[in-house]
Amino acid sequence: MANIIRRGPFSELMNMRNEMDRLLGDTFRLFDQKLVDGRFGLNPSMDVYETPEEVVANIDLPGVKKEDIKINIVNNEVSVSGEVTRENKVENGTYFLQERSSGKFYRSFTVNTPIDTDKVKATFKDGVLELKLPKAEQAKPKEIQIDE
Template sequence: MGLIPYDPFQQLQNFRRELDRLFFDFSSTLKGVDTAIAMPRIDIHETDTEVIATCDLPGLEKKEDVNIEIENNTLSLSGTIQRTSEKKEERVHLQERMTGHFRRTITLPSKVSTEGVKATYKNGVLEIRMPKLSNETKKKIDIDFI
Protein backbone atom coordinates (compact mmCIF):
# COMPACT_ATOMS: atom_id res chain seq x y z
CA MET A 1 0.00 0.00 0.00
CA GLY A 2 1.45 3.35 -1.05
CA LEU A 3 1.59 6.49 0.99
CA ILE A 4 -0.92 9.25 0.28
CA PRO A 5 0.74 12.67 0.13
CA TYR A 6 -0.65 15.29 2.51
CA ASP A 7 -2.62 18.00 0.75
CA PRO A 8 -3.13 21.04 3.00
CA PHE A 9 -5.78 22.43 0.67
CA GLN A 10 -7.96 19.30 0.83
CA GLN A 11 -9.81 20.63 3.89
CA LEU A 12 -10.46 23.89 2.07
CA GLN A 13 -11.83 22.01 -0.95
CA ASN A 14 -14.08 19.95 1.33
CA PHE A 15 -15.35 23.15 2.97
CA ARG A 16 -16.10 24.68 -0.46
CA ARG A 17 -17.91 21.51 -1.53
CA GLU A 18 -20.09 21.68 1.59
CA LEU A 19 -20.85 25.34 0.94
CA ASP A 20 -21.84 24.45 -2.64
CA ARG A 21 -24.21 21.80 -1.30
CA LEU A 22 -25.68 24.25 1.22
CA PHE A 23 -26.40 26.83 -1.48
CA PHE A 24 -27.74 24.16 -3.85
CA ASP A 25 -30.14 22.91 -1.18
CA PHE A 26 -31.20 26.49 -0.41
CA SER A 27 -31.73 27.44 -4.06
CA SER A 28 -33.64 24.25 -4.79
CA THR A 29 -36.11 25.04 -2.02
CA LEU A 30 -36.95 28.43 -3.51
CA LYS A 31 -40.20 28.11 -5.42
CA GLY A 32 -41.48 30.62 -7.90
CA VAL A 33 -38.24 32.59 -7.90
CA ASP A 34 -36.86 32.77 -11.43
CA THR A 35 -33.60 34.40 -10.33
CA ALA A 36 -32.45 31.39 -8.31
CA ILE A 37 -29.47 29.68 -9.89
CA ALA A 38 -29.23 25.97 -9.24
CA MET A 39 -25.89 24.26 -8.88
CA PRO A 40 -26.01 20.74 -10.34
CA ARG A 41 -23.99 18.04 -8.63
CA ILE A 42 -20.79 16.91 -10.32
CA ASP A 43 -18.57 13.86 -9.86
CA ILE A 44 -14.91 14.26 -10.86
CA HIS A 45 -12.42 11.43 -11.17
CA GLU A 46 -9.23 10.89 -13.10
CA THR A 47 -7.31 8.20 -14.89
CA ASP A 48 -3.66 8.24 -15.89
CA THR A 49 -4.49 10.17 -19.07
CA GLU A 50 -7.63 12.22 -18.44
CA VAL A 51 -9.91 13.96 -15.95
CA ILE A 52 -13.58 12.97 -16.22
CA ALA A 53 -16.48 15.11 -14.98
CA THR A 54 -19.96 13.59 -14.78
CA CYS A 55 -22.93 15.87 -14.12
CA ASP A 56 -26.64 15.10 -13.74
CA LEU A 57 -28.57 17.50 -15.97
CA PRO A 58 -31.94 15.90 -16.72
CA GLY A 59 -34.20 17.88 -18.98
CA LEU A 60 -31.75 19.42 -21.44
CA GLU A 61 -33.47 19.61 -24.81
CA LYS A 62 -30.65 20.87 -27.04
CA LYS A 63 -26.91 21.38 -26.85
CA GLU A 64 -27.26 25.16 -27.10
CA ASP A 65 -28.83 25.09 -23.60
CA VAL A 66 -25.51 24.24 -21.93
CA ASN A 67 -22.16 26.04 -21.99
CA ILE A 68 -18.89 24.33 -21.02
CA GLU A 69 -15.70 26.34 -20.48
CA ILE A 70 -12.23 25.33 -19.30
CA GLU A 71 -9.83 28.06 -18.24
CA ASN A 72 -6.92 28.14 -15.78
CA ASN A 73 -7.54 24.61 -14.48
CA THR A 74 -11.21 25.43 -13.80
CA LEU A 75 -14.28 23.79 -15.32
CA SER A 76 -17.38 25.99 -15.63
CA LEU A 77 -20.83 24.73 -16.59
CA SER A 78 -23.80 27.00 -17.15
CA GLY A 79 -27.05 26.91 -19.00
CA THR A 80 -30.81 26.69 -18.85
CA ILE A 81 -33.21 23.82 -18.45
CA GLN A 82 -36.58 24.57 -19.99
CA ARG A 83 -39.76 22.52 -19.83
CA THR A 84 -41.44 23.45 -23.12
CA SER A 85 -43.66 20.37 -23.24
CA GLU A 86 -45.63 21.32 -20.12
CA LYS A 87 -48.89 23.18 -20.44
CA LYS A 88 -49.36 26.44 -18.58
CA GLU A 89 -53.12 26.06 -18.07
CA GLU A 90 -52.78 22.91 -15.95
CA ARG A 91 -52.84 23.22 -12.17
CA VAL A 92 -49.51 22.17 -10.72
CA HIS A 93 -49.68 20.42 -7.35
CA LEU A 94 -46.00 19.61 -6.92
CA GLN A 95 -42.98 20.69 -8.94
CA GLU A 96 -39.59 19.42 -7.80
CA ARG A 97 -37.74 18.99 -11.08
CA MET A 98 -35.14 21.67 -11.70
CA THR A 99 -35.98 24.31 -14.28
CA GLY A 100 -34.29 27.59 -15.06
CA HIS A 101 -30.66 28.64 -14.95
CA PHE A 102 -27.82 26.57 -13.54
CA ARG A 103 -24.16 27.36 -12.97
CA ARG A 104 -21.28 25.42 -11.46
CA THR A 105 -17.53 26.07 -11.32
CA ILE A 106 -15.08 23.39 -10.18
CA THR A 107 -11.31 23.47 -9.74
CA LEU A 108 -9.86 20.44 -11.51
CA PRO A 109 -7.46 18.08 -9.70
CA SER A 110 -4.92 18.09 -12.56
CA LYS A 111 -3.97 20.43 -15.35
CA VAL A 112 -5.90 19.60 -18.51
CA SER A 113 -5.58 20.47 -22.16
CA THR A 114 -8.39 22.36 -23.86
CA GLU A 115 -7.58 20.44 -27.05
CA GLY A 116 -9.28 17.07 -27.40
CA VAL A 117 -12.00 17.66 -24.78
CA LYS A 118 -15.08 15.52 -25.49
CA ALA A 119 -18.52 16.07 -24.00
CA THR A 120 -21.42 13.64 -24.36
CA TYR A 121 -24.99 13.87 -23.09
CA LYS A 122 -26.98 10.67 -22.66
CA ASN A 123 -29.97 9.79 -20.45
CA GLY A 124 -29.78 13.08 -18.54
CA VAL A 125 -26.07 12.77 -17.72
CA LEU A 126 -23.40 15.07 -19.14
CA GLU A 127 -19.93 13.54 -19.28
CA ILE A 128 -16.87 15.66 -20.03
CA ARG A 129 -13.53 13.94 -20.77
CA MET A 130 -10.51 16.24 -20.57
CA PRO A 131 -7.02 15.01 -21.51
CA LYS A 132 -4.34 15.73 -18.95
CA LEU A 133 -1.38 17.89 -19.83
CA SER A 134 1.87 15.98 -19.88
CA ASN A 135 4.16 17.23 -17.15
CA GLU A 136 7.14 15.33 -18.45
CA THR A 137 10.03 17.66 -17.87
CA LYS A 138 12.37 14.79 -17.11
CA LYS A 139 14.06 13.07 -20.01
CA LYS A 140 16.79 10.47 -20.02
CA ILE A 141 19.71 11.60 -22.13
CA ASP A 142 21.58 8.97 -24.08
CA ILE A 143 25.35 9.32 -23.97
CA ASP A 144 27.42 8.74 -27.08
CA PHE A 145 30.70 7.04 -26.17
CA ILE A 146 33.45 7.84 -28.66
Protein backbone atom coordinates (compact mmCIF):
# COMPACT_ATOMS: atom_id res chain seq x y z
CA MET A 1 0.00 0.00 0.00
CA ALA A 2 1.48 3.38 -1.02
CA ASN A 3 1.46 6.38 1.28
CA ILE A 4 -0.25 9.45 -0.11
CA ILE A 5 1.41 12.79 0.65
CA ARG A 6 -0.80 15.80 0.14
CA ARG A 7 0.82 19.01 -0.99
CA GLY A 8 -0.60 22.40 -1.66
CA PRO A 9 0.01 23.95 -5.07
CA PHE A 10 2.48 26.47 -3.66
CA SER A 11 4.33 24.34 -1.11
CA GLU A 12 7.53 24.10 -3.19
CA LEU A 13 7.53 27.87 -3.72
CA MET A 14 7.05 28.47 0.01
CA ASN A 15 9.87 26.04 0.81
CA MET A 16 12.15 27.89 -1.62
CA ARG A 17 11.18 31.26 -0.11
CA ASN A 18 11.83 30.02 3.43
CA GLU A 19 15.23 28.69 2.38
CA MET A 20 16.15 32.02 0.71
CA ASP A 21 15.02 33.92 3.82
CA ARG A 22 17.19 31.68 5.95
CA LEU A 23 20.23 32.08 3.68
CA LEU A 24 19.94 35.83 3.25
CA GLY A 25 18.52 36.70 6.65
CA ASP A 26 21.85 37.46 8.35
CA THR A 27 23.02 39.59 5.44
CA PHE A 28 19.90 41.75 5.44
CA ARG A 29 19.80 41.94 9.23
CA LEU A 30 23.34 43.37 9.30
CA PHE A 31 22.50 45.76 6.47
CA ASP A 32 19.34 46.91 8.25
CA GLN A 33 21.29 47.47 11.50
CA LYS A 34 23.81 49.65 9.70
CA LEU A 35 20.95 51.64 8.18
CA VAL A 36 19.45 52.13 11.63
CA ASP A 37 22.81 53.20 13.05
CA GLY A 38 23.31 55.53 10.07
CA ARG A 39 26.81 54.14 9.63
CA PHE A 40 28.30 52.00 6.92
CA GLY A 41 31.74 50.49 7.14
CA LEU A 42 33.84 47.82 8.77
CA ASN A 43 32.62 46.09 11.89
CA PRO A 44 35.66 44.89 13.90
CA SER A 45 35.33 41.83 16.13
CA MET A 46 35.33 42.35 19.88
CA ASP A 47 34.99 40.56 23.20
CA VAL A 48 33.56 42.27 26.28
CA TYR A 49 33.64 40.78 29.76
CA GLU A 50 32.96 41.95 33.31
CA THR A 51 34.78 41.41 36.60
CA PRO A 52 33.68 42.69 40.01
CA GLU A 53 35.95 45.73 39.52
CA GLU A 54 35.69 46.61 35.82
CA VAL A 55 34.38 45.93 32.33
CA VAL A 56 37.04 44.99 29.77
CA ALA A 57 36.69 45.18 25.99
CA ASN A 58 39.17 43.75 23.48
CA ILE A 59 38.63 44.99 19.92
CA ASP A 60 40.53 43.61 16.91
CA LEU A 61 41.92 46.45 14.79
CA PRO A 62 44.68 44.96 12.62
CA GLY A 63 46.49 47.42 10.41
CA VAL A 64 45.19 50.48 12.30
CA LYS A 65 47.50 53.10 13.81
CA LYS A 66 46.66 54.08 17.37
CA GLU A 67 46.46 57.74 16.38
CA ASP A 68 43.62 56.82 13.97
CA ILE A 69 41.40 55.42 16.76
CA LYS A 70 38.76 57.52 18.51
CA ILE A 71 37.17 56.35 21.78
CA ASN A 72 34.11 58.05 23.29
CA ILE A 73 32.01 57.27 26.35
CA VAL A 74 28.62 58.97 26.71
CA ASN A 75 25.94 57.78 29.17
CA ASN A 76 27.62 54.36 29.57
CA GLU A 77 27.73 53.84 25.78
CA VAL A 78 31.27 53.15 24.61
CA SER A 79 32.08 53.79 20.96
CA VAL A 80 35.27 53.11 19.03
CA SER A 81 35.72 54.49 15.53
CA GLY A 82 38.41 55.28 13.00
CA GLU A 83 39.67 54.30 9.59
CA VAL A 84 41.76 51.49 8.13
CA THR A 85 43.85 52.54 5.16
CA ARG A 86 45.60 50.06 2.89
CA GLU A 87 48.13 50.69 0.16
CA ASN A 88 46.62 49.06 -2.94
CA LYS A 89 49.52 49.59 -5.32
CA VAL A 90 51.73 46.80 -6.55
CA GLU A 91 54.69 47.55 -8.77
CA ASN A 92 55.16 45.18 -11.70
CA GLY A 93 52.19 43.03 -10.69
CA THR A 94 48.43 42.63 -10.62
CA TYR A 95 46.21 41.46 -7.78
CA PHE A 96 44.45 38.16 -8.34
CA LEU A 97 43.08 38.02 -4.78
CA GLN A 98 42.37 40.95 -2.48
CA GLU A 99 40.45 40.24 0.73
CA ARG A 100 41.81 42.72 3.27
CA SER A 101 39.26 45.45 3.96
CA SER A 102 39.85 49.16 4.23
CA GLY A 103 37.62 52.06 5.15
CA LYS A 104 35.91 53.50 8.20
CA PHE A 105 35.02 51.33 11.17
CA TYR A 106 32.65 51.79 14.08
CA ARG A 107 31.71 49.64 17.09
CA SER A 108 29.69 50.53 20.14
CA PHE A 109 28.29 48.79 23.17
CA THR A 110 26.40 49.80 26.27
CA VAL A 111 27.71 48.99 29.73
CA ASN A 112 24.96 48.11 32.21
CA THR A 113 26.77 49.63 35.17
CA PRO A 114 28.09 53.17 35.86
CA ILE A 115 31.71 53.65 34.73
CA ASP A 116 34.33 55.85 36.37
CA THR A 117 35.35 57.63 33.15
CA ASP A 118 38.27 59.40 34.84
CA LYS A 119 40.02 56.05 35.38
CA VAL A 120 39.44 54.41 31.98
CA LYS A 121 42.61 52.93 30.46
CA ALA A 122 43.17 52.14 26.78
CA THR A 123 46.12 50.16 25.43
CA PHE A 124 46.86 49.11 21.87
CA LYS A 125 49.19 46.19 21.20
CA ASP A 126 49.55 43.77 18.28
CA GLY A 127 46.41 45.11 16.57
CA VAL A 128 44.18 44.69 19.63
CA LEU A 129 42.67 47.65 21.47
CA GLU A 130 42.03 46.86 25.14
CA LEU A 131 39.70 49.12 27.12
CA LYS A 132 39.58 48.78 30.89
CA LEU A 133 36.46 50.51 32.19
CA PRO A 134 36.50 50.64 36.01
CA LYS A 135 33.13 50.52 37.69
CA ALA A 136 32.09 53.56 39.68
CA GLU A 137 32.18 53.02 43.45
CA GLN A 138 28.37 52.91 43.77
CA ALA A 139 28.27 50.08 41.20
CA LYS A 140 30.80 47.80 42.90
CA PRO A 141 29.37 44.96 44.96
CA LYS A 142 29.46 45.50 48.71
CA GLU A 143 28.99 42.87 51.35
CA ILE A 144 26.70 43.94 54.16
CA GLN A 145 27.19 42.52 57.64
CA ILE A 146 24.09 41.64 59.64
CA ASP A 147 23.93 43.19 63.12
CA GLU A 148 22.82 41.05 66.02
